[in-house]
Amino acid sequence: MTDSNNTRTHLDQLESQSIFIFREAFHAFKNVVMPWSMGKDSNVLIWLARKAFFGRVPFPVLHIDTTYEFPEMLEFRAWAENHYKLKLIVKINEEARARGVGYETHDPVTVTHELKTVALQQVLMEYKWDAIITGIRRDEDPTRAKERYFSPRNAQMEWDYKDQPPEFWGQFATNPGKGEHVRVQPLLDWTEVDIWRYIQREAIPIPKMYFARNGKRYRSLGCSPITTPVESNAATIDEIIAELETTKTSERAGRAQDHHERNAMQKLRAKGFL
């Protein structure tokens, strides 16, 4: 909300742009799904979808459950599913778990690939979605900075970032071939601080783990064994925003799979990781 009729804030502009993208995707694709990690960006995405579609999320949301989820996140999942009346699909890579793939025995890049990316591949094969609405942002990671709003992936979910379709004037690439899909990314232009300012403005419910307890808080949430909290006393959104305005630590510093080896994130993403 703005004070004057004829001014729009930066957040208003981001919000309108995201809604525009949601509606273009909903029109262009027959079979849409929205992965939902219960993290802050994911919850902003749900909020924007409800704005775009007048109180509804008119497509299913998908949780790739690695079985290493924080219990608080699962509680939040149950609450939000009911509260927002979501069509929730939960996917676990049972086959990999049965083979014993897990953080106890394997390195984080392998586990992330198996339990997230391969799980996504499996569930994509099953439901044949032609568009996946993601919550990724350009400022999260240098590889994500090169994304498009509508970003095609081939049948193996690979991303040809060297030859991406052009995108301008609100016109997007909307023709996945057989077995291919398009990643639709309404939050691409948002920054971490924008997300927090918007959560504050709209009073969007998020898991409590983002707020400091005993001098630590989670800044980015992933699997419990490989996600570490950052030193922080920020216990309110105001304090988090103040912290982000001075911090120079990167957002995903606490996510082990990104740092396992040089260019780990690039390798993960080229193979289909969100």
Next chain:
Amino acid sequence: MTKIDNRKVKIVFVGHVDHGKSTLIGRILHDTESLPEGKIEQIKKACEAEKMEFEFAFLLDALLEEQEQNITIDTTQIPFRTKKREYMIIDAPGHKEFLKNMITGASNADAAILVIAASEGVKEQSRRHAYLLSMLGIKQIIVVVNKMDLADWSQDRFKEITTEYRKFLVDLGMEARCFVPASAKTGDNVAKRSGLTKWYHGPTVLEALDATEPTPPLVDLPLRFCVQDIYRFDERRIIAGRIETGQLRVGDELVFSPANKTSTVQSIEEWNRNGTAIAGDSIGITLTEQIFVERGYIASHQKDTPIETNRFHADLFWIAREPMRVGKLYNLRIATQEMKAQIVSIESVLDSSTLQPKIDNDTQQLERNEVGRLTIQTRAPLVMDNHDRVANLGRFVLTDEGVICGGGIVFGGMYTDRVAAKSKNIFWTEGKITPPQRAMQLGHRGAVVWFTGLSGAGKSTIAQALERELFARGMHTYVLDGDNIRHGLNSNLGFSPEDRVENIRRVSEVAKLMADAGTVAITAFISPYRMDRRRAREIALEGKAEFVEVFVDAPLEVCEARDPKQLYKKARAGEIREFTGIDAPYEPPEDAEIVVHTNTQSVDESVATILEQLLPRLRPEEANA
């Protein structure tokens, strides 16, 4: 702490390859302390390990292969902030092959920094990029004359480049805000004023940036509300879309083009903005009168309507590998409109380095990275503006198989003469005529629209109103009803149960043939039995024609009260036997594609309901299908 302006300014960096864009960005990130902790140390270490000299450009090129090739592969966006406000840097690659990426990045920018290396001077890409910036409508341009350290900080060299480039921009109708002599490598005149350029009194790069403005919402232009979709998630019928320009209030009378029907805004359904929505807002509205509206319609105010035409002039840049060819069919998109289109002729091809038209009067194609001035014809009229009047509705893209191949701007369109744009007869294809080709030429597919309902429910009335609506859209359509079937084709049939079955069978076959010929055949018969209707559907589907069942529903009492032909009265009196609803059953459809309720909906509303669901089914399939 200084208060930060809430609005971010998006800055695109363009210029010839190797003139130092990435280095300048790295320098700005460094000098504004916008880098994550440890980033520089990390890259310095990596450089040592690989025995390379550290460069600021590496800060940007996080992808390994970019460091190897030393060129930026794709557009990158990176935020930074000065004391004044926040920025988003768009790094657009200078390499010629990556023009499409440069356009992708630059199209969103509020302002541009154009980098020219003092050591090399004005090059091809320095010119080409400026030309594209002008087509993209970016007016705030800062020219950074970089690598001044390699030119010994020579004022003469700076003047030489400035004079040459300023003249080039003037020829384009553009003007740079300023020229800044700088060195991204040493940092002189980027964030800090240099002691080496005592002769220069203009702003540093950051000062020049802080003097730019974010593009304000285009509220003072005529209203253009572009419809994205119609939502009926509940009892509301919400027209969802974005306001590209102008503003809209509850109570405004809107003209929806291309049909040019008017209705009044009843409500703005988005979170309340005190009854006003402005350029840039994604909104939903409801209307007082339920006129037909679909995706692609553009709403405006009566006093300032857009152009409606199927033939127009444009400047077009081409970025696909395959050249653009005269006569080939493309999809043309303007805002949310999409239509088949072809290039009628190319008037000239501009050499964007020299900006001179190439002398070749018989050009039949436009190569990748070329800009041409041409005439375009679309299959049906589109709604647009001249680019210099309303840029958002004056720009379009051409797509081939869903991929954007080029972008253009419209000029010279007439605002006064909206209906005169009649299509010229153009032969799109040759050879054996297939159903998709037939649909392509007609602009729509053939179909059987099968009405069913009680006598007096309104089948004939609505069928005729629908026929008129389709006809008005330039579509081929015909109503089959008792009047034109019973008197000729079926004159040998009576009203026995067998004859009724045969009557419907023959109607089904005729409707199928008409649909195959490309016509939208509308049948208006009671057709009370599910089995007959199922057979009609099977016949149509055998002929690969679209079949759409429309249930014209009204309670028996209502139909009997209407009794337009006094048939119920006669049936009640026993003068007619086996009359549907009285002494013969009516089996209502269980899965009709469309249902209208004529006891609660007016004829216009019923037709609007049918159109909304029928028209999408009649669109020709994509050319590649």
